[in-house]
Amino acid sequence: MTLALRTSTRSRRRGVVGFLYTLPALVLVTVFFLVPLALLIWMSLHRWPLLGKPIWVGLANYLAIGGDGTFGQSLLFTAVYTVIITPILFLLGFGLAMLVKEQRRGAGVFRTVYFMPYVIGFASSAYLWLWLIDPSVGPIDKLLTDLGITGQPFGWTDTPTGALFAVIMSVVWKVVGFTMLLLMSGMQSVPGDVQEAAKVDGAGRFASLWHVMLPLLRRNIALVLVFSVVGSMLAFEQFYILTAGGPGNRTLTIVYWIYNSSFANFQLGYGAAMSVVLLVMLMLISGVQLYLLRDRSE
């Protein structure tokens, strides 16, 4: 009896100690994540200027989103950007992974080179590309004209298409190594005997790629797609730095428009409402993607 009591007190004390270990993390998450999340929803129901008193407006901010042409435009542009860049990142990453997945002399060096830009920050990478594509001092136009590919400097950011293309180039350069790495790790854990079996069954190279390798890579492919879609939906730095949303708001992304509304136009409540809409969209998109690509064998 006393012994049982003592153990239960001891285990309760041990429980309290365990909770104390997690406390610093919980405090930080509460103050800098849960409170802001709750505040985000609260703010979205107010007209909330930077200075002065917030005014309760109910769902007015959400209703205003429907009539905001710029939001619609930024949503459409972000979707277009996502739809273009996701297959590019996947296919190029897949190709690179196929190229360097085997253990052979030199493969390690090439992997490192292809992956290296990933550790360079988005801002530095964008400022690097801002210079690379500059029509007067940038080396890309210089190279293209020297090689006779273009007659004169391109003026990448003068047109919406050119600006979008420039951003895509820079983003592919920076993140395709990450895609490569995720796909490569999947390919290396596909057991060899499964593929041998497919070969014995007479599957051609592409048939076995399609029917054997891709299904086994399902999990990794799902991850690559989720990362790429969520990353593109949240795109900001590349556009802020490379195109400034221009020409004429034609490369304005959702996060960029939220940033402008909140911190340039000082409509914090409206920015919050758009953030809530963005959050809900992201959760739906990742949910649908994970559902479509879920591992059916499990």
Place this chain on the structure above:
Amino acid sequence: MAIVLSRSKPAPHRAAAADSYRIRDVMPRWAWWVVCSLVAALFLFPLAMLVLTVLKSPAEANASPPAYLPHGISWGNFGRLGAAGSGVLHYIGNTALVSAGTTVGTVIVSTLAGYGFARFRFPGRSALFAVILATLMVPFQALLTPLYMVMQFLHLQNSLLGLTLVYVTFQLPLSVFLMRNSFAQIPTELEDAAAIDGCGSFAALRRVMLAVVRPGLVTVALFAFFASWNEFLAALVLLSDDSRYTLPVFLTTLVTGKLGAIEWGVLEAGVLVTMVPCVVIFLLLQRYYVKGLIAGAVH
């Protein structure tokens, strides 16, 4: 899932993997080298041009059309970078302070939490762990507006400490997850032995467990460092005073410089200074970084 980018020995069971898609069956060895080298050249071209241009004299770096190679090596761009704003050293200092704070803070907080979640049972344990992981689902880009208000309330706006705390918080889901797994893999006997030797749980953690979870710690530290060194949007929003800027935000001031036109050599010198620590640390510790990246992604 232990794969590394280079210096990896083929594991026996994996050497047989991906057999029917071996690139060597499709492509002769020389062709593989040519293709890989060409792709590598595409990846390295921006970095090579960056270094060559930064070493030009400021006037030469702004010349149009540009030359590929500098006429002679000049440190002029670095000199002007050093004089920009409060001086580049000042911004390196800010960034180093925030990154060191974030790294140390993340390591401490996530080690404690990982230990608590892996080794102790207490009511609400799984729920609390789920709350921390939930931070992953909500990108902080969407929380910037309210974070700004919270910072104002706590008198932490425009402060490097505030920025550091935000960075630590958003590193926590992945870090706590990795540390919990690291601790969970340690056999309980190790802790029991420490307890018999008279160690309390904290002494056991400090003297015995820490050595065992070191690879996890290095990964967590690397992630925290890279994230905080490079972060742009939160720093842009939460810091308002020029002298508090971190390097990525400092770069924006070089573009909108007082001189009107962009001084390209100076801006690119700033880019180089910002990226070099990341590249060097990555090359030195890529083994841990890549392992953690895959472990973190494939959970």
